Amino acid sequence: MPARHAATLPDGGAEDYDRLAPAVWNPVSNAVVAAADILVGERVLDLFAGTGTGTVPAAQLAGPDGHVDAVDRSAAMLELAAAKTGALHLGNVSFHATDPVSWTPDHAYDAIISCYGIVLLDEMDRSADRLLDLLRPGGRIALSSWDDGALEPFDDFLRSVLEDVAQGPDVPGTPVFAQNSARLASPEALHAWLVDRGLTDVSVERLRLTVPLEPDHAWSLALGSGYRGLLPDEPDALGRIRAAFLERVDRDLVLNADSLIAVGTSPSGGGPGAIR
Numbered sequence: 001m002p003a004r005h006a007a008t009l010p011d012g013g014a015e016d017y018d019r020l021a022p023a024v025w026n027p028v029s030n031a032v033v034a035a036a037d038i039l040v041g042e043r044v045l046d047l048f049a050g051t052g053t054g055t056v057p058a059a060q061l062a063g064p065d066g067h068v069d070a071v072d073r074s075a076a077m078l079e080l081a082a083a084k085t086g087a088l089h090l091g092n093v094s095f096h097a098t099d100p101v102s103w104t105p106d107h108a109y110d111a112i113i114s115c116y117g118i119v120l121l122d123e124m125d126r127s128a129d130r131l132l133d134l135l136r137p138g139g140r141i142a143l144s145s146w147d148d149g150a151l152e153p154f155d156d157f158l159r160s161v162l163e164d165v166a167q168g169p170d171v172p173g174t175p176v177f178a179q180n181s182a183r184l185a186s187p188e189a190l191h192a193w194l195v196d197r198g199l200t201d202v203s204v205e206r207l208r209l210t211v212p213l214e215p216d217h218a219w220s221l222a223l224g225s226g227y228r229g230l231l232p233d234e235p236d237a238l239g240r241i242r243a244a245f246l247e248r249v250d251r252d253l254v255l256n257a258d259s260l261i262a263v264g265t266s267p268s269g270g271g272p273g274a275i276r
Helices: 014-019 021-036 055-062 075-087 124-132 154-165 176-183 187-196 215-223 226-230 235-248
Strands: 043-047 067-072 093-097 109-115 135-146 200-207 210-212 254-256 259-265
Touching: 014 021, 014 075, 014 215, 021 055, 021 109, 021 135, 021 200, 021 259, 043 055, 055 067, 055 075, 067 075, 075 093, 154 215, 154 226, 154 235, 176 226, 187 200, 187 259, 215 226, 215 235
Parallel strands: 043 067, 043 109, 067 093, 109 135
Antiparallel strands: 135 259, 200 259, 210 254
């Protein structure tokens, strides 16, 4: 069974993803947007925008003379993001349900933000290089990734349930996001990776975050994140895994959500087709 991401599914795991927004995605996204130092009137690209946890604060900072393009594979997630911007009367956001790697705007960006989005790229280095070409000279990218030890003990617990319930060859391998996260899982590794992308003025800071998870919220993390790629599509099989998960999960589970917040500046930017 190939590993996928929640955003490749029909509902995109949107409701489950958004259920964790107050505890996980919102504080990290706010830190990413702050690191991007978005100014009034700037153009911003939100890569893997999800349900708008970074889109909303970015649009507020850019103001009515600025603009945010929110790009994600999941139309369902973007629908929730659009509902949030609509409720806040933010008219400076466009939503694009497409693979971010395929996104081709007719302008360059002052800033790119990506809240755990970079690690979702199938060919992270090459795809990131292509996306960074969308920055204007002097444009910034700000992103978050997982620190070493993050997502435990949840990761080990979910895998143990899968091994017990979905035995043998039906257990998928490590999903792309986990492989990519492991490559970047220290300030030194993430800093070096960004420098290798040609960025300057690179800085990386740790954001310490622990999140108590009720059993239902722990299951939402499985369904609404990159871990969805480890789970089967077939309803009966998914139901068996859910039952075993909820039966065994620690009622006092605390998620290590330690993250890295990085920012870098493009010395050149502006790839083919970009308008400066």
